[in-house]
Amino acid sequence: MMYGFTWDTATPLTYAWSILPIILIGLTVTLKAAAAGFAIALVLGLVFAMLRRSRFRSVSWTTACVVEFLRDTPLLVQLFFLYYVLPEYGLTLPAFLTGALALGLQYSAYTSEVYRGGIEAVPRGQWEAATALNLTRMQTYRDIVVPQIVPRILPAMGNYMVAMIKETPVLSVITVLDMMALANMIGERTFEYLVPLTMVGLIFLILTLICSAGLHRLQKVLPKAGIPLR
């Protein structure tokens, strides 16, 4: 991984400058993992939210239990579970995908609650109107519910995305070479952890500040009433 890289530990500044390229490679892995994890969370969360609203008691109850379980157990242990147990059943995923899956699973529990809140906020009269107009369930969701809940749930989803970015360093424990893993490797070779770890911290801080500012802007730009999908 780090062949061909040299570092200069003369002063903290030159050291930081010389390891910046490696840390930035780690940053791309961090961002990719968060993006993949968040995509999984968005889809799976919607599935959970729909199942939760199922007409069948057994389905909605089971979903509620699964979501509660995912939400109340640590990401780290879920990560170990997926990483060590899945291969025993013949499903060997690359570490990166396992990590993204774990992030996605954990956050799907959160996003499903956001979806649920959004869907429940749609007034009852609109559901009745949709039934009166003979719309199918699919059409109701696509044309009535989704356009209205998108602006309502976006801020919460954005917050979870930022939270997820901050949790990606955990993936370093299953050998995903993200920023954290690379900073640790550099630390192990140079016996100088202060600079690399501080850099990782600073990059996270900048990242989250940018994301929060972006979310703030997005909230202002979005129309309150809803967005047409077509």
Add this chain to the structure above:
Amino acid sequence: MPWVSYLPSLAQGAFVTAWITLAAIAIGAVLAFVAGIARVEGGRAVSTLALCYTELFRGTSLLVQLFWFYYALPLIGISFEPVATGILVLALHVGAYGSEIVRGALASVSVQQHEAARALNFGRLHTLIHITLPQAIIEMLPAFGNLAIETLKLSSLVSLISIADLTFRAQSIRNLTLDSAGVYTLTLLGYFAMSLVLMLVMRLIERLARRGAAFPRAAHS
């Protein structure tokens, strides 16, 4: 039943997890109130300081903070026991999140309450202790409940700085027995059970606080 033999070790780990979580919640709550009140009531310098603390610990990852305190700080001559480091960092982290809850709840107390307090010639400290805090605390409790469970979940990360908590024990048992499914299922269930207990306790506190509704009586007494 191989997994029965894991239970004693896992139980010991669960005890360490519970103790670290509770200690972090207690210290974190103090930090949350100090920083949250400083944000609302403090002068410019104090509230900026509190804002910096909040942003610093909310904006960076807990794992980075843990490793920073564990590996980096000793290099400049400051070091603690691993358990102390774990509790301290966890408390600083959740305290930062908690301070936002405290700040939000204090800010949500209506202006009229402040005006009434001023009309009655209450000092600022008096207003805070007898008027705004008793009302705000009830608003904070549900969010604090979620944060408590978040603390329990995040406490699993201290296993990575060699503290023998539940996750650490699970890792060692797995490395010995290679029975991943059994060990990790038990561990997940252990955390789930602890979360449920924590949730019940927080609900109970919430109910007691609402029933006691400190605010009307405390304001008059």
